[in-house]
């Protein structure tokens with residue numbers, strides 16, 4: 001059977017409903033528990049093992065210096081937020097945050113440094 | 117004497133003249149957008165003014181300030197003139213629509229024919245606009261506009277004559293006058309009303325008959341080369357056409373501004389909003405037809421139905 | 435008789451999400467011939483993969499396609515696991531299956547909206563994309579991401595599905611199934627949709643087979659071919675399901691095949707959730723992969739996806755070759771486009787669910803002699819190194 005206006009019921013129905021759109025800057029969805037965004041370092045814990053540098057798929061991490069003196073240079077612009085570095089770090093020096101609105105005005109700002 | 121002239125000037129420029137019509141055009145655009153958004157479970161315009169009611173004006177002003185490009189190959193003079201002509205042509209018929217009482221600002225025996233003529237002219241203008249902008253997509257869009265016109269123009273004009281025969285007058289004011297005695301033509305000519313709405317959708321180039329502008333097929337069709345001020349004017353003209361379409365539905369079939377206990381202009385507005393609701397609802401309901409399918413449907417169904425309606429009217433008058 | 439004219443379509447066109455160029459030879463309103471030109475968004479992923487470790491490549495491969503990212507990672511990790519000779523835990527297999535099916539659901543919803551847009555049905559487009567959100571939410575809940583999930587890893591999956599998640603999944607799946615049934619009703623009954631889709635873009639079964647069509651495009655021509663059934667991977671061998679086919683051979687059947695696949699996928703996820711064994715979700719794997727070659731097949735939402743992997747014993751692949759489903763569907767797209775009306779072009783193109791960046795190929799053309807040339811691996815290697823040194 002072919003009918004005209006097959007979606008009329010749904011249309012009238014949605015007149016009563018509240019729009020589903022999120023008015024983004026004013027309304028925000030609750031972040032999921034497992035959400036991963038920018039990562040940060042607790043640099044005191046880092047032992048400079050270089051594991052995170054090796055595992056990072058997008059070469060977003062650089063180690064400057066060695067051993068317990070090492071400092072981290074983190075390119076936010078390159079990071080995929082995959083969380084591999086968090087998983088691999090033996091001393092749990094890396095944590096993910098839920099900070100995902102990462103717009104910068106200058107390219108230099110996208111390189112974060114974690115110093116001792 | 118002076119007072120009467122002052123009144124006439126006020127009527128032309130403020131109510132129900134230019135100012136009123138401009139605000140009405142923007143209001144109807146907002147209502148249409150908001151309603152379709154609501155149908156689609158979205159917000160639609162939201163931030164400019166309360167509930168986004170000023171959004172159409174903001175869009176208009178934004179377009180005015182945008183760069184206005186004339187293609188090198190285009191026919192310069194007609195290309196610049198067409199948006200202006202579109203605007204005038206779509207606005208003029210509105211003065212023949214009775215809004216405050218049963219007679220309009222301009223009314224004479226035969227103004228219905230003038231309105232029909234001007235409506236055809238706007239369609240022709242879009243064809244011309246497509247042609248002079250010499251773009252591949254706009255040419256296709258223009259040809260489609262022309263073809264589509266062959267489809268809807270005939271039934272549209274036939275059904276517009278229906279109320280005229282019923283009322284025995286070729287003037288819109290006369291038709292409204294006749295209906296103010298109590299019988300609206302929608303009650304006696306429901307078939308005509310349906311055909312009329314569909315033809316108006318085609319005239320307004322809205323889904324399902326937005327074939328000349330089909331975005332996914334030919335980008336923006338005949339509009340493709342217009343930008344900046346010209347696009348702003350064309351969009352405004354389209355709003356006026358929407359208002360005209362809705363108010364023709366009101367005047368010819370729904371008894372115009374009379375027939376309720378409310379003041380006349382208010383009655384007119386309510387009916388206008390109702391008609392826009394119908395047009396917007398239809399817009400959200402279909403997929404786009406193909407031009408050959410539209411033409412076939414128009415000649416196979418719309419025209420016979422329109423003729424049937426007319427003969428029914430004739431028979432009932434006997 | 436009007437002489438045939440050439441109409442270019444793309445690389446920039448609102449009906450295309452990605453750049454590709456078609457040149458249509460048009461007689462009156464009919465398309466008589468089509469030339470397809472690729473190469474606008476070649477990203478060199480296969481080459482890039484040779485410079486990264488197997489583990490890093492999981493994330494690179496994931497970014498081949500934004501929509502069927504899980505299919506690509508599954509395909510890649512399967513190939514690596516085959517070379518390594520590891521058997522991944524049962525639970526990981528089930529989770530992979532569930533993710534593959536969830537990805538199929540969200541892809542098909544996305545595609546339905548995209549096709550609706552191509553035929554100018556904006557409302558349907560808005561509705562399907564709204565409903566797709568329900569699936570994305572579940573994906574985000576489990577993996578933490580909406581598109582590139584980062585779930586797969588060599589030797590298993592990275593995140594587990596907990597009991598509380600299952601509850602929320604069930605609820606979303608019910609909603610999605612109900613909506614899919616509703617869209618099926620709309621797409622079989624709404625006159626304006628039928629007008630635009632029935633009998634449009636015909637692909638006869640024999641042509642479909644000869645031109646090696648894959649996925650829903652093939653199944654809409656009535657041929658029940660599906661990697662999940664023919665060569666079960668992950669946990670597909672243990673979950674019963676129906677291979678959906680329709681024999682209308684047109685765009686309408688392609689729509690119905692996909693809607694039915696959504697419904698079937700919902701059922702499969704339910705079965706998988708019921709039968710999911712407990713246990714670990716990943717095993718540790720060595721860094722270096724033994725010498726060898728492997729080919730892995732996965733039924734991506736768009737069709738059969740193929741990854742070929744060659745290892746030379748180091749921690750980086752010697753060669754990775756990806757054959758995304760859209761590439762296999764292009765010859766049949768050409769066949770479908772012959773004879774359609776100009777206005778139907780966007781719908782027919784949308785019908786194969788094109789994902790162009792995934793399948794991009796380049797050919798080197800000598801601008802003077804206008805000849806294309808095939809390069810051997812060594813030549814390419816030398817060229818790349820030289821180019822790298824110069825710049």
Ligand code: SF4
Nearest residue numbers: 056079080082083085
């Ligand atoms: S989250 Fe992933 S991409 Fe980002 S720094 Fe860590 S390992 Fe690298």
Ligand code: SF4
Nearest residue numbers: 046047049050052089
């Ligand atoms: S893995 Fe952890 S400890 Fe090792 S270098 Fe990175 S941050 Fe430091």
